[in-house]
Amino acid sequence: MNVILILIIVSLGIALFFLASFIWATRSGQFDDTCTPSMRVLTDDESAKTSISNSTKTTKPS
Amino acid sequence: MSVAAIQPTTAPAIGRAQPQVESFKYDNAIVRAFAIATVVWGVVGMSAGLLAAVQLFFPAANLNLQFITFGRIRPVHTNAVIFAFVGNGMFMGIYYSLQRLCKARMFSDFISWFHFWGWQAIIVSAAITLPLGFTTSKEYAELEWPIKIAIAIVWVAFTVNLIGTILKRRERHMYVAIWFYIATALTVAVLHVTNSMTMPAGWFKSYSMYAGVQDALVQWWYGHNAVAFFLTTPYLGMMYYFLPKAANRPVFSYRLSIIHFWALIFVYIWAGPHHLLYTALPDWAQSLGMVFSLMLIAPSWGGMLNGLLTLRGAWDKVRQDPMLKFMVVAITAYGMATLEGPTLAIKSVNSLSHYTDWTIAHVHTGALGWNGFLTFSVLYWIFPRLYNTKLWSTKLANYHFWIALLGMMFYVVPMYVAGVTEGLMWKQFTPDGFLQYPNFLEIVLQIVPMYRLRAIGGTLYIIGVWFMVYNLYRTCKSGQFVPETEAQAVPFRRQQPVTEHGPHWIHRWLEAKPLLFTTLSVVAILIGGLVEIIPMYVVKENVPTISSVKPYSPLEVMGRDIYIREGCVACHSQMVRPFRSETERYGEYSKAGEFVYDHPFLWGSKRIGPDLHRIGGKYPNAWHYNHLENPRSTSPGSIMPNYPWLLTQKLDVTSLPARIQALRRVGVPYPEGYENGPAQKDLQAQAQKVVADLKAGMVTAETNREIIAVIAYLQRLGTDIKAAPANSAGAPAASSTAMPNNVTRTAAK
Numbered sequence: 001m002n003v004i005l006i007l008i009i010v011s012l013g014i015a016l017f018f019l020a021s022f023i024w025a026t027r028s029g030q031f032d033d034t035c036t037p038s039m040r041v042l043t044d045d046e047s048a049k050t051s052i053s054n055s056t057k058t059t060k061p062s
Numbered sequence: 063m064s065v066a067a068i069q070p071t072t073a074p075a076i077g078r079a080q081p082q083v084e085s086f087k088y089d090n091a092i093v094r095a096f097a098i099a100t101v102v103w104g105v106v107g108m109s110a111g112l113l114a115a116v117q118l119f120f121p122a123a124n125l126n127l128q129f130i131t132f133g134r135i136r137p138v139h140t141n142a143v144i145f146a147f148v149g150n151g152m153f154m155g156i157y158y159s160l161q162r163l164c165k166a167r168m169f170s171d172f173i174s175w176f177h178f179w180g181w182q183a184i185i186v187s188a189a190i191t192l193p194l195g196f197t198t199s200k201e202y203a204e205l206e207w208p209i210k211i212a213i214a215i216v217w218v219a220f221t222v223n224l225i226g227t228i229l230k231r232r233e234r235h236m237y238v239a240i241w242f243y244i245a246t247a248l249t250v251a252v253l254h255v256t257n258s259m260t261m262p263a264g265w266f267k268s269y270s271m272y273a274g275v276q277d278a279l280v281q282w283w284y285g286h287n288a289v290a291f292f293l294t295t296p297y298l299g300m301m302y303y304f305l306p307k308a309a310n311r312p313v314f315s316y317r318l319s320i321i322h323f324w325a326l327i328f329v330y331i332w333a334g335p336h337h338l339l340y341t342a343l344p345d346w347a348q349s350l351g352m353v354f355s356l357m358l359i360a361p362s363w364g365g366m367l368n369g370l371l372t373l374r375g376a377w378d379k380v381r382q383d384p385m386l387k388f389m390v391v392a393i394t395a396y397g398m399a400t401l402e403g404p405t406l407a408i409k410s411v412n413s414l415s416h417y418t419d420w421t422i423a424h425v426h427t428g429a430l431g432w433n434g435f436l437t438f439s440v441l442y443w444i445f446p447r448l449y450n451t452k453l454w455s456t457k458l459a460n461y462h463f464w465i466a467l468l469g470m471m472f473y474v475v476p477m478y479v480a481g482v483t484e485g486l487m488w489k490q491f492t493p494d495g496f497l498q499y500p501n502f503l504e505i506v507l508q509i510v511p512m513y514r515l516r517a518i519g520g521t522l523y524i525i526g527v528w529f530m531v532y533n534l535y536r537t538c539k540s541g542q543f544v545p546e547t548e549a550q551a552v553p554f555r556r557q558q559p560v561t562e563h564g565p566h567w568i569h570r571w572l573e574a575k576p577l578l579f580t581t582l583s584v585v586a587i588l589i590g591g592l593v594e595i596i597p598m599y600v601v602k603e604n605v606p607t608i609s610s611v612k613p614y615s616p617l618e619v620m621g622r623d624i625y626i627r628e629g630c631v632a633c634h635s636q637m638v639r640p641f642r643s644e645t646e647r648y649g650e651y652s653k654a655g656e657f658v659y660d661h662p663f664l665w666g667s668k669r670i671g672p673d674l675h676r677i678g679g680k681y682p683n684a685w686h687y688n689h690l691e692n693p694r695s696t697s698p699g700s701i702m703p704n705y706p707w708l709l710t711q712k713l714d715v716t717s718l719p720a721r722i723q724a725l726r727r728v729g730v731p732y733p734e735g736y737e738n739g740p741a742q743k744d745l746q747a748q749a750q751k752v753v754a755d756l757k758a759g760m761v762t763a764e765t766n767r768e769i770i771a772v773i774a775y776l777q778r779l780g781t782d783i784k785a786a787p788a789n790s791a792g793a794p795a796a797s798s799t800a801m802p803n804n805v806t807r808t809a810a811k
Binding site: 002003004006007010011013014015017018019021022025030031033034035036037038039040041042044 | 162163165233235238244245248249256272276279283307311312313317319320327328331334344347
């Protein structure tokens with residue numbers, strides 16, 4: 001049943017890759033904002049002509 | 063949420079000079095190509111499924127053609143709907159949403175089209191080779207090695223394109239859908255490489271590197287995760303993109319969607335062993351698989367509820383918009399399938415459900431409901447946008463919805479009834495302790511009406527798809543294709559020279575070199591692959607061995623390969639589970655040590671016919687001959703196809719040396735040089751014995767026909783442990799005298 005070791009190593013490798021991605025994503029602030037991304041998706045068609053990405057219209061007045 | 067709070071995380075940019083707005087174009091042509099391929103292959107794959115379904119109550123529907131007989135058309139169906147229909151559907155959704163989520167065109171147009179044509183070429187080659195009988199027999203990994211290599215190359219191209227696009231994105235935040243896409247690309251690559259380790263024996267034949275229980279474990283680790291990372295994660299990403307778009311409201315909880323992703327990723331990959339409950343797999347591995355399967359309910363239902371709750375306050379839209387209707391059923395089916403899956407992974411439930419049509423019902427809840435309905439939903443959404451028009455007929459789409467739903471019900475309900483009926487009848491004992499239904503065929507005949515209903519369900523579902531084809535065609539005709547959509551965005555990198563969280567120089571360095579990064583990932587995956595192969599040679603097998611278990615004789619090897627070619631494993635398992643109901647019916651339960659020379663394993667996953675692991679010696683050779691020619695001559699009412707071509711086709715003995723050599727390379731102890739001469743001699747001698755025995759059974763046959771090899775293999779199955787140790791322990795493996803022993807033994811019975 002040594003093949004199970006290979007599978008565990010491969011599975012762990014995948015899991016570790018995603019763990020590292022998770023740590024990177026969290027530390028680089030990917031998950032700091034859990035509100036706007038879900039709304040921005042809705043406007044990506046309109047923004048095809050007038051971009052609001054990253055320099056959102058809403059920020060301009062401030 | 064105040065307006066001020068809706069600021070992107072790149073706020074420090076404000077105050078600097080006017081940010082540089084970049085113009086670019088989204089590639090719609092590639093999306094359209096994948097969308098059309100999705101529709102075309104959907105029709106083909108589902109029709110192949112219907113053809114297979116009809117043969118289960120009307121075997122003559124194969125028109126006596128070996129190429130479209132159930133055992134060969136079933137892998138055509140499964141491969142077409144998974145890799146062609148859902149595969150193209152996934153690429154369509156990813157190529158559309160990824161560009162818009164990243165505010166960037168795909169990384170490389172060349173790679174996009176290489177990916178598209180490469181994938182279609184793979185599908186076409188599968189559609190040619192599978193009916194010809196070129197198959198590894200490992201479920202959802204049936205394609206032979208040259209095609210497997212092509213899949214790896216095209217998949218790596220897709221991954222490069224995906225990662226490249228993410229790296230050149232102009233939107234700093236990676237929307238949750240992108241995470242699901244990354245998980246799909248990377249994990250499928252690793253799964254495919256690990257499970258595809260085979261030793262070629264010619265261009266269209268190979269033997270799995272792993273044997274028996276090890277092969278089974280790798281296969282179902284792959285099989286389960288293929289469901290997880292091919293049929294589930296990319297579609298979840300699409301759900302998180304297209305559902306909010308269609309409902310025009312943000313996902314219920316973005317935070318929950320992030321938790322959904324990470325929880326799913328970390329739990330999914332450990333659940334594979336639930337496909338091997340009560341088999342020869344170690345107990346602890348079975349329990350591990352069961353526990354992780356049960357844990358999966360939490361993230362899956364979190365995702366389902368997140369999807370359905372997105373529609374809160376928008377259910378009026380569901381009534382009007384067929385696209386949302388499809389989406390709601392898809393998400394509900396996802397919820398049902400992900401509750402049912404863990405339930406089936408409980409050992410006591412599995413003891414009833416395994417090998418029955420319950421599994422078929424389960425997978426079709428997922429396939430027809432989740433994948434099918436979600437694909438239809440996205441197609442109805444994407445086509446009008448690609449053609450800058452409106453859907454031609456909402457009414458027709460609504461008809462499609464209801465007929466597809468009805469079709470799905472007509473499919474899964476009869477399969478549930480069939481599954482529970484089979485499971486219970488197989489196990490039923492009389493008060494005196496005998497099997498109530500000792501004749502397997504009696505149980506099959508109970509199920510046949512359900513098979514008819516299932517075919518009706520499938521027909522309805524396909525009629526619905528044709529409605530969609532017509533509707534989409536008219537939609538395209540009524541509009542003008544927009545090959546590219548212009549867009550503008552501000553790249554985030556220049557605004558943000560240093561991240562707030564310290565110097566992630568490695569990440570930034572890699573980000574600056576997308577090609578280098580992707581090359582490194584590919585190298586990493588390849589190294590991973592090598593790391594997997596080397597131990598296979600170095601580490602000694604420690605599956606408990608049984609001294610009387612010997613390698614197959616040359617004739618039996620040929621017969622086994624025909625068994626694989628004809629897809630017998632689609633209907634017949636070779637794994638007697640340790641239940642009294644099974645040992646009474648079939649004989650001694652199967653042991654891990656009996657499969658050490660099985661490259662690949664042939665345990666199967668469905669018993670449309672009885673288990674065959676102890677078939678050896680049960681019936682005379684002449685019975686097998688007549689049964690294979692026309693199963694109804696020996697078993698009235700049987701739904702097994704006729705195999706007349708086995709009686710006429712000549713056995714291809716020229717390929718024997720390559721086969722023996724390949725098997726030796728993967729660890730079967732045939733003596734060096736055995737393939738040059740002795741093997742052929744042994745083959746002829748054993749064939750003559752079978753023919754002589756057939757003659758005694760009033761059957762005249764020639765020695766050089768395929769059926770002789772098949773009979774030899776069937777008579778060998780499961781007989782090794784019955785051999786008295788003194789009888790065979792002394793004889794060297796694969797010696798000319800030891801090989802045909804089994805045949806003489808069985809013939810004598």
